[in-house]
Amino acid sequence: MSDPVSPATVPHDLRAAVRVRPADAAWAFAFRAGLAVAVPLVVLIASGHTAWAGVATFGAFTALYGRDEPYRRRAVIVAFSAAGLVASVVMGTLAALAPHPEIVGVAVIALIGGAATLLCNRYRVGPPAGLMFAFAAAVASALPATASSVPRNAALTAAAAAVAWLIVMSGALVAPDAPRRLAVARALRAAAALHTAPAGPPGLQARQQAALAVDRAWRAVAAGRWAAAGASAGPGDELRAEEILVAHAENELSGVHGRSAEVAAELRALAARVGPRGPIPRLRATPAENARIAERRLGASLLRDLPTPGPGTPRRPLWPAAARVAFGALIAGAAAGVLVHVTGLSHPYWAAVSAVAVLQTASLRLSTQKAIQRAGGTIVGLLLAGLVVSIPGGPWMMVAGIVLLQVVAELLVIRNYGLAMLAITPLALLVGELGHQTPPLDLIGDRLVQTVLGSLLGLAAALLVRNRAANRYLAEAVTAVEIGTDALRRDPADPMLEARRLALLVATLREAYDVAAGEPGLQPEITARVLEAEKSARDSLAVLTHPNKAA
The missing domain is CATH 1.20.930 (Transcription Elongation Factor S-II; Chain A)
Structure with missing residues (x-):
């Protein structure tokens, strides 16, 4: 297989980046996400605490996790996501108290982005994976803070997350x-x-x-x-x-x-x-x-x-993806910091967050497609953002815009990430600006430069930190399935134990192929070997289920 970013495959990546996928059950999830954001914003602004609303929004982002999971697993995923978002906001607030918050903030974003990616991959937490944790830490590190901000921000995030958990789980009562x-x-x-x-x-x-x-x-x-x-x-x-x-x-x-x-x-x-129903x-x-x-x-x-x-079970390589995210956030944040000092731009954390977003994928090919989508979607989305951030009406208009954009973003993100950026771009600007104002033209210029910079440097990190373990993991998985199939067919002393291991190995093989197919160096013949190994293994399990059936 050719390199995913070679000239021969770039047209394929462009086509994949602009392809709009069909979606189902999107409205229910989008409505829950919008409601989870609306509740804390309305409460805080009605009580006169507009400056606190931005922090509480990150607790509401708890509702973005566990999208289609069964309710029992969803309850656990959303609860742990809430805890992670609270921790991210606390670490971001502590970074804001440091002597050089810009430098410390970038380090915190890289640390949280890498750690969150590692844990989300380890426990198979789906999109948006580590992105929202890094985003929460990034915005918290850029907000003015005092020592009392740490417990206050933690409480605000936790309260909003608790409301989001209840909203996300409410569907269990209906369907x-x-x-x-x-x-x-x-x-x-x-x-x-x-x-x-x-x-x-x-x-x-x-x-x-x-x-x-x-x-x-x-x-x-x-x-x-x-x-x-x-x-x-x-x-x-x-x-x-x-x-x-x-x-x-x-x-x-x-x-x-x-x-x-x-x-x-x-x-x-x-x-x-x-x-x-x-x-x-x-x-x-x-x-x-x-x-x-x-x-x-x-x-x-x-x-x-x-x-x-x-x-005999191959171990899934988790560190390459986490290392990509941490490295990408560091180099993007550092480059953005230099650019801030040279040109006078602001919001350098946007570059670091953009790098984390591009790298929340299973493979290099998917990172290439996501970089195209994020940069292109942001450029077009800024035209809409210019209108949104300049609309008069005060904080209530901002709340209405945030809720509406959150719903639209969730409706679009499963269809095409680039289309979703049309809503995510103004949404991120509004969330970051709750409680303080930046001239719209400055805000849009910062977002454009920092997002494109972060997307490009995130892709560079994906190229530099290669997931060479993916192909090795796939080869080990294929071999393990072949050995496990042979062991089950040789009338082992404990056939049920061998069958258990083979069933796990088949699941591991499918997962390994999904990652390796998007990395360079995958040989075409390995696909045929994967399919044959999986078929042979399932035939062996079928014989164990029905002894009279021919293998």
Whole structure:
């Protein structure tokens, strides 16, 4: 595979950067995010504490995490995100008290950005991952502060985060099964999209995305089955219907249906009928689908019951991504600081935050696409920002603008990050300016220069800090799956233990390929080897489930 930023692949990255993805269930999440921001802002401004509103906003950003997770996992993710945002604001406020807050602030942004990226990757916390923690620390480090600001800012952030947690979890009272059903519908849509997938690398990427969607759906249904253990027959019947739908999608992924236009239309129609509430479409499972369901149930239970990964499980490399973020924030912040002294610009932390944003991706190729989106979206977004920041009306107009822009940003970000920057750019300006005013032209000029600088230097950091461990991790994962498959087929003394390990290794292999596919140096033949190793492993697990079935 050629280098992701070589001239031959730049057009592909440009096309990927401007592609608008379909979105579902966006309005509910966007509304929750807007409400979480609105509540603390309205309370503080109504009570006459406008200067405190900007800090409280960062607690409200807790609502941006755990977007589509099942409610039990979402509760944990959002709670820990809230704690992280409080810690980030405290560290940023302490940086503002330092003798040289600009220098210390950049170091804090780099430290928090790297640490948050490491932890988010470790515990598989999705977007916006480490970005909001770095943003919170950055703005807090730029605000005027005294010793009393530290406990006050911590309390404001924590209170807003608590409100956001309640808002995010409120959906469990109305549609507790909605996240699981959404995962099932997405698996069906992703499988249907394979009908029009192009040949070559884009087609392989589409298949990879479909495989990930199917895997997420299986995990969601398995979690629902564990939660419903001991419940009435109703939930069990519903979960069985969902399992059949996911098996139907996986058959299309495997090519069993032939990927015809008729089957793709059927899958899309089924997805449209899987709503957050109401009846689930009922299909009669084929023998192959029954076998697949039994295999997936076994694999899910094996992964759940596995006490330790075992000595043969490759370890996921977490440090390269964290090092990229920390290094990118440092060099972007340092360059912006020099630029401030030379040209008189301000807001150097924007460059550091832009670098962190560009590097919140799984691979170098995705960082390239995100740099294009952030720089391009910011340039266009500043035209809108110029209008927004110059509108008269005082703090209440700013609150209305922040809430509206937050909703719009969340509606757009899952479709295209560059489009979302049209709303994120003025949103960031308004949040940073709550409680104090900067001339609009100065503000826009600072944002343009610092964002472009940060995006370019963030991409440079991605090029300099190469994730060479990604290809090694993939090679180790493929080999481990092949060895695990062979061990299970040799009639081991403890077949269930070997099956547990193999189920974990298959999940590890899929994850390793997702990262390595976006890094340079991946050999084309490794894809065929990955697919063959995964198929052989699942065949072996199916034989364990159905001993009379041929391998």
